[in-house]
Amino acid sequence: MTAPDVRTVTLSDFPDWLRALNTGFLRPPTPSDEEVAGRLGYMDLSRAQGAFDAGRCVATFRSFAQELTVVGGATVPTDAVTNVAVSPTHRRRGLLSRMMAADLAAAKERGDVAATLIAAEYPIYGRYGFGPAAGATEWEIDVHRTGLNPHRPVPAPGDGGRIDLVDGAEIRKLGPALHDRLRARQHGVVSRGAHWWNRLTGQTLFPKEPWTEPFYAVHRGPDGTVDGMLVYRADENWSDAKQPLNRATVRSMIAVTPAAERALWHFLCSVDWISTIRTGYRPADDLLPLLLPDPRAARVVTQADFLWVRVLDVVRALEARTYAVPGSLVLEIHDASGPAAGRFHLDASPDGTTCTPTTRSADLAMGVGELGTLCLGDESVSRLAALDRVAELAPGAAASADAVFRTARRPWCPDAF
Structure with a gap:
């Protein structure tokens, strides 16, 4: 049996490469022309690898340039690994090992300090020198148990700040500078390109990935500077007794001051009809539970490893x-x-x-x-x-x-x- 050919992906290879990626992640495999064009719009094919067997792509691998904030606020260049998939017909043949070795060698040659990834499964990446470096915790908040006064204005009088609802265009305008401020103070944060903001706000949409426009809110400090941002969706759910049981799901929340963080969480807990909040992935020592008069109203629903780091230098x-x-x-x-x-x-x-x-x-x-x-x-x-x-x-x-x-x-x- 001839070993599959591992090589850099070409433009003509890409639709088949994307089919193999979709297969590995259990998504509908055949990509549409719109999906192919959309993903090509932000990918660097020179850093995409594929394994090909009899002309068919059976494994995928990609990396891209990234910056990681380390302790103290400095950033280092890193090799962000993503889109790793091996078709179930070709597992345990060393294909990931071959692609990983090539990518890490290229990263070292470029002068990257480390490689990073988000591990879908825990046991895979330790053998390549990666270690879990930052975890993630998600809470579910029972709004009615928080102890917050639902009639209290948010932010409270005297706080000196304000919260405004905005649209996606405003988030694309204000978000990058706010995120840069977060990167300067929070180790573990990684850089975001324009593509990230386009995905968050629906500017870039892929077929088969349903889009529901979220709500966008920003917190402005006493001087008018934006120091917090919240993006959330809400479902529509009512009890048989005609009581609202809506759940809000946070897609993104960043704040660079404790006042902004407190105000945004209190704001979301005050939205009419919202009875439950899923916080999205937060740091394990997040301020959130202790921001509530009754911290037990926030229960942990996810606690796991998240960012993995592989030191190269x-x-x-x-x-x-x-x-x-x-x-x-x-x-x-x-x-x-x-x-x-x-x-x-x-x-x-x-x-x-x-x-x-x-x-x-x-x-x-x-x-x-x-x-x-x-x-x-x-x-x-x-x-x-x-x-x-x-x-x-x-x-x-x-x-x-x-x-x-x-x-x-x-x-x-x-x-x-």
């Missing part, structure tokens, strides 16, 4: 972020595929950090996937050591590393990609 990854406390550690990184392997001396300080290759004895040893899990500050080194995923080679090194790596707030990636 250890020195740049560790020097790019900031550290709240000083610390000196020698880390030995195991990386079977090579790019991140080595021993590195991290000399961290709030005033500046260096990371250099070294031959000194290691304090901690770990795989590159564990480094990805630790790099945004969300996981405990001591916890990983207890699981035998990190080896503590010097007494007390795990506790010292926790003090150096952990952050006061947890990372958050608002976007699937």
